Structures are given as C-alpha cells and as structure tokens.
Amino acid sequence: MFEIRVHGRGGQGVVTATEMLSVAAFEEGRHAQAFPSFGSERTGAPVVAFCRISDREIRLREPIMKPDALIIQDPTLLHQIDVFAGLKSDGYVLLNSRHSLEELGLSELITHFDATRFCTLSATDLGLKHIGRPIPNMPLIAGFAALSGLIQLESVILAINEKFKGKVAQGNIAAATEAYNLVKDMMCTPFASSPLKGENHA
Amino acid sequence: MGFQPVKFYQTGTFTIGNRLLEPDERSVQSGQARSNSINSGHRACQGCGEALGARYAIDAAMAESKGQLIAANATGCLEVFSTPYPESSWQLPWIHSLFGNAPAVATGIAAAMKVKGKTEVRVVAQGGDGGTTDIGFGCLSGMFERNDDVLYLCYDNQAYMNTGVQRSSATPPAARTATTMPVGPNPGNAFGQGKNVPEIAMAHGIPYVATATVADLRDLEYKVRRAMKMHGARYIQIFVPCPLGWGTASSDTIRMARLAKESGMFPVFEAEHGEVVGVSKIRHKIPVEEYLQPQKRFAHLFGTNGHPEMVTRMQAIADRNIRKYGLLDEEGC
C-alpha cells in the first residue's frame, strides 16, 4: 500500500487532488481510497487530505500518519505546521513553489531523506498558464505521477476527462502534461518501476 | 367590500336565507349533498366554536374539491374530540401526526399527490392557534414560503384549550388564562405581545389569506371555496369562541364571534398576494366592553376592583384595527 498526504489551503483543491489521484489509480485497475481530514471548509485554512493506493482492497480507515509521499500545495504551510511529520525516510515530496528546496530552507531537512525524491514544481504558474486560474492541483498530480512513477500520465488525463469537459479539460490536460514533462526532466534517474511492485498480494 | 354578492344577517341557524335563494346560491351546509366530513357523535364541548368552524370549512372544501380532499391535523382539541380510537368523525382521509408539523405533513401529502399525477386531490391542514401560531409556526412559514399547494385552516380560540386554557401567542391582552392569571398589578395576559399570523402570512406573499368567524358562516364558506379555487399556499384564520376557555355560555358562541368582529377586536378581511382585497365592514359598532364583559376571562377588568385603564387600552387596539382595515363605512354608525 502506498500512502499519500496532500497539504494545502482551503480553496486550492486539496480534496479534489486526492480524489483525482484515486481516480487515476482506479483507471489503472488499482484500489484507491481518498478522504479529507474533515475540517470546516474555510477558504485559506490549512487543509489535509489523504490517498491510499493498493493492489488489493483497502480496509484501513485511519488517517495517514506515515506517508510514502507528500504533496504540498502551499509552501507557506512549511512555517505553520509540521507537514513532514511521519514521512518515511524513502518518501517522496512534491512542493508547489518557484523556489528550489535550498531557497525554501529545506537543505538540512533533505539530508534525513532521499534527496532524489524531493522536487519543487511551479504548479500555480502552470495552472495560471493553461487553465487561467491559480489552481495547482492538476499539475501537482501529474508532477507526482512523474516523480513517483506510481501512476501513468495517461491515467491522470483519463481522470481529468472524467471530471472536466471541453476547454477546462483541455487546459488541465495541457497543464498536467507540461508538469509531468518538467518533473521527468528534473529527475536525475527515471524510476524504472512502480513503488507498488513487490507488495504482498496475498 | 364587494366580494359577497348577497348579505346575510345570520341569527344562528345554519339554513338562514337559503329558502330565498336559487339552489346554486345556497350554502354548502344547507344542501343534502353536503359531505358531513366531521360526522356527528364527536366529543366536542357544547357550543364549541371550533367544531362548528371546522364542519363548515371542511365541508366547503369537500364541495369545492368534489370530495377529493385529504386533511392533515395538528394535535389539539379538534384532533382529540374527533378521533379517540376506534371512533373517528372524519369521513375524509385524515392524518394526525404531531402538534407542530401539520403544515409539513400536508406538504408531504401534496407532494405525493403531485408525483402520482393525482392533481384533482387537494390538501388541507388544520390546527388550533397554539399549533399554528406557536409550535407549528416554523413549519407553517416553510410551507408558505415554498408556496406548497396546501390550504391551512387555523381555528383561533386564543389559547391552548386542549391542555387546560394556557396562553398562546394568539391570546389577547388582559385575558385570563391558566398561565396569565388575573393577579398582581397587571392582571391577565400582557399588552404589547402576541403574533398577527394573518399579516405574517400576507408578508410571505402567498396567493390567499383570509380571516373569518363562526358568526358569518356564509362568509366562511365563501372564503374556503374561494381559497380552494386557487393553488399554492393559502391561509384562513377562523375565529372560534371557546365557552370553556373564555367562560361564556355555550349558547353565546356565535354572539361572541359577532361581537368580536363588530367591536373591531377581530378584523375580518381577505388578501391576495399580500394585499388586502376586501374587508367585512362593521354593521353596528360597539364598544369593546360589550364584547369583553360577558367573558369570564376578562371579568377582572370590570366591577369595583376592575381595570378601566386596561379596557381603554383594549378599545385603542380595536380602534387601530378599524382604522387600519377600514372596518367602518363613511356613513356607518
């Protein structure tokens, strides 16, 4: 089982991001479970949502406390809450920012983790460019697909087409595709295999 | 006024005037085809204004809907005296659910009829003033606001009679009830309180709002039939004196209702879409004393230890009603 925690602020599409992730995983024939942290829905307030992906039925209903991956939609959260809490030492992190990890002051933190699995992506800019709105979640999902190798870009596109229609879908697909390629380019070594491989299927 | 083609100066019998009229102008109640929707044998008190008002109102609604009528009833005297199981006075499909939900139950019935395409079946809801102006008020306002296809009939006897005459928001100032006793410096119910539900109903902009009394049963029938010709939320508040609660003679029920109207204490009018379109004028204006004095609930206002200043305040209320609704003709009185 692969567990993803998404941090953002109300209005950024945090919950939608996990739902879309789960749909993309579903499109690949996997079991997926997405759920929000159930807070009050106030714009701008810190929001957490969760996504589990597995090759077998997911029964677990506890919040994700030891994530395999983090998607951080808003870098201002870094100073507010412990977004890295419980992150596994081989965990993936995708941060929405124009700045590098060093610029964000994360150099020391990265030393405790596998630095090749950390990445920043200017997802809000991609949202503005392709969708016309500062919504970073689709580029982030596609970026995460590229970073982790867990999901194919095609599945993300399928999920987008299920949720949106017409121009909005096209914009989201363009944003997702560019994000996917950007992250792929940034990565030193492409991941040959899915992180789910080798999971006990018993 | 202009909404009543023929005037009937009723003396108390239900057939008054009918012999002088063409068959199609006769009252529903005088006809052999009347539905007797509330059959005889029920357990209302002698001289019950509510039983009389309900009988006329429901039979008129039955006539107008050609017998295709369903009634929802709030808890209260009407429900209790008409039904102790296994006896039921109701000759139409009738449901009692709770004290405060009759308008919502009626909404549900109307929705069911609509969804089943039974557009000919009409729905009335009914309750006393407590069930209408107090505990059922939220549901009533909701039903009004959605303009659900329900005629709501409020039988207003100005207190909770079923539970032993306690104050409601329809109880008039100064009136003695079990919870507004005639003791202390300000005996009886307080001045400056109470709820005018007909006006609140009008504020919802619903198609039809009217008041009526059991002193003018032709007028009551007319208003129910008129309401039944319309669709959407409609409200009629019917003034029904209660001999038990008011301390009046059983034989005085209709007289009390007439005095309430003639004194200006209970304005009788009808309104469409929030605008008054007709009023029943006062024929012989009387001072409020004539209406109040025969009632034991106002006894503390009179006599050596009486409260003439409170009577004066009551008169001011009546005068205000008369001005506001134009209850007196220019040349009248």
Add this chain to the structure above:
Amino acid sequence: MLKQTEGSKAVAEAIALCRPEVICAYPISPQTHIVEALGEMVKAGNLTPCEFINVESEFAAMSVAIGASAAGARSYTATASQGLLFMVEAVYNAAGLGLPIVMTVANRAIGAPINIWNDHSDSLSQRDSGWMQLFAETNQEAVDLHIQAFRLAEELSMPIMVCMDGFILTHAFERIDIPEQNQVDSYLPPFDPRQVLDPAEPVSIGAMVGPEAFMEVKYLAHAKQMQAIERIPVLAAEFKQIFGRDSGGLIRTYCSEDAETMVIAMGSVLGTIKDTVDEMRAEGHKIGVLGIISYRPFPLEQVRAALSSCKRFVVLEKSLAVGMGGIVATDVRMAVTGSGLKGYTAIAGLGGRPITRATLHKLFLQAEQELLPPVTFVDLDWEAVNKQLTREQQTRRSGPAAENMLHDKGLISAKFG
C-alpha cells in the same frame, strides 16, 4: 458499474435507482452531498417522477416524509447529529404510524461541545424509536443496504435508518459497484402501502389510542422487528442472487473460527480492526471479529452463536452511555447472558478521534491478557481531564470545561493524524 466515486454520490445514485417519489432535504454535515446530488438529479429531470423539497428544518423533513409516505409515496430523507435530534419527535411518530420511510444517517457526534466529526451517538440515541438501524462497513455496503432497506421497510411497513460513518465513508472516494436499474427493479417492487390516504377509501391515521390498545400497537412494532430478524438474512441472500455480492445481513464474522478473543464493532472501523487482526494473526494471536450490521433489531441469538466458542470479547464502540458505559456493549452482554464470558467495553473515536491500528493493537493485546478494566476510554487524554477536575475542585467559577480543555491541549489545528 464499477466506479471510483464518493460515498455520498454513490448512495445518492443508489437512492435514485430505488425510484423515490418524495425526497426531503435539509442541510447538515456530513450528509449534504447525498441530498445535493439527488436534488441535482431531480432538477435535471434525471430522476422522475420525484418531488425534491427543500424544507426549513429536519423536523419538517421528517414531517414531510410522514405526509408523503402516508399518502403512498416512497419517501426518503437524510440527516445527522443535531439534525436527527431536531427531528426526534417526528422520528418516533413515523415509527409509531408504521410508515416505511428510509433515512440515511451520516453518523456524527452530538454537541455540546459542537463537533462535526464521526461517532455513533446520533443514531444510537434513537435506539428505542422503533426504527430499524443498519450499519454500513464500507461505501459499497452503504449503497447495497439502502436498496435492501427500502425492500425491508416496505415489506414490514416500518422505517429504517441506514447508518454510514460521517466523513469517513460519506466523503471517501473509493471503488464502488453501482447496480443497474434493472437489477434494482427486479429486487425492489413498487411501493404497495398497507395504509394510504385516499379519497376513494377514506381512513383516519394517527388517532389517539388509550390504555386499551396502546400496548398492543407498541408490541406490534416489536413484533415487526422480530420479523425483521428473520427477513434480513433472506433479503441479503436474495440480494446476492441478483447483485452477486454479500452485503447486509444481521452480523458478519472475520477470522472467528478458532478465535479466543473476539472484537465486536459496527461501521467503518471494522476495516481498521480487520487489518489489525491480520497483523495480530500473523503474530500468532487467536483473535477474530464480529461486525454487527443490524443494530436494531439486535440479533441476540446470532451474536450469542458467534461468541459461543471464544473466551473473551471486546466491544469497541463509538458511543457512550453517560453514567453507564457502553451502549452496544450492553446489548452484547445481554446476548451472552449466562455464558460466563469475559467482556470488555472500549469507548473509542468519539467526536472523530482517529482509531488507529497502533492503538487497537495495544488494546486487543491487553484484552487478550485480560488486563483491561470493564470500561476503557481509548486514547483518552487523562492529563487534560484531571487538570480540569482539579481546576473544578479548586475554583468555584472554573469556567466552561470544553474551552478550558482546548486551551490546555494547545493549538490542535497544527496537528493531524
């Protein structure tokens, strides 16, 4: 059709497949998504004939459903928490009148203190209302139970609550098989009411009943629920024939054959419990699970049978009988009266407190070693409680308890999990 969708949306689709005729909606979290989705279907003309009524309160929601059901329309509403409490008088009335209304309860805690998160206090407070209560373990089961609920409710002419954990299920996206219309149609016949308000055949419904017949009417409600004990497994079996999956029934067991310790629970926490039991089984512990699907009627015999070969049991419940202990545990203990089994009550997850594998693992180990007190408050912060109790001892005007305890615990919005 297999879909990745939200629990609430899936339930709305299931309700629509049941061809409801009157739907009453009043917003309260976490059931809102269900009625929102249904409202959209009706408005778009995709669910017809159906009247969708935006009422002014939950009390009105149930009252409109009462009127509609008594007039022969298949009626549905959904609520939670304070909303269920606000409609209580009408809830009892619907059962007393024998009207087969189906209502989703998106289980949520009851205030004060106000809290929007999941526990089972709301529907369990209506234990004795005469409504049947079926608890869904997953969103798939929530979908399936609604279809079974209409069938059972209308067969017996009694109302049913389908209970699904608020947020945990209602807001979770997962894989759900949405049935086909023809499947539902072949399982659920049109509503043929036992009593109906019809001008062609006038009846009085809801008359006053005195001491001479009241007990008989009330006993009839009990008799109906006893009939439901017989019918629920039959309806679940028929459901499996048409829809091809096990869903519903009275109870469900997991790894119970040789279990010495049995864990009993209702709703979505069963999933986390099963994962914990898998872990413990791998370590050699003889532990199993008993899930209760039908809380009302309570399947005493089936529970007794499921616990007949274990040595001890833990009832893990998201509810609290204040001044007593467990609510579900009381029923379970009733079921095993005279068996000499050791029983433990664990109150957990109130107001949405997460119930984790780590916690359950510890709890079940203690139960196995018979080290648990009769009633355990799982993951309770004793420090915060004792601090407040001390404060109350020391100061007359100690202030509002909830606000004091929140203050003591610090900024919790900065934490998660």
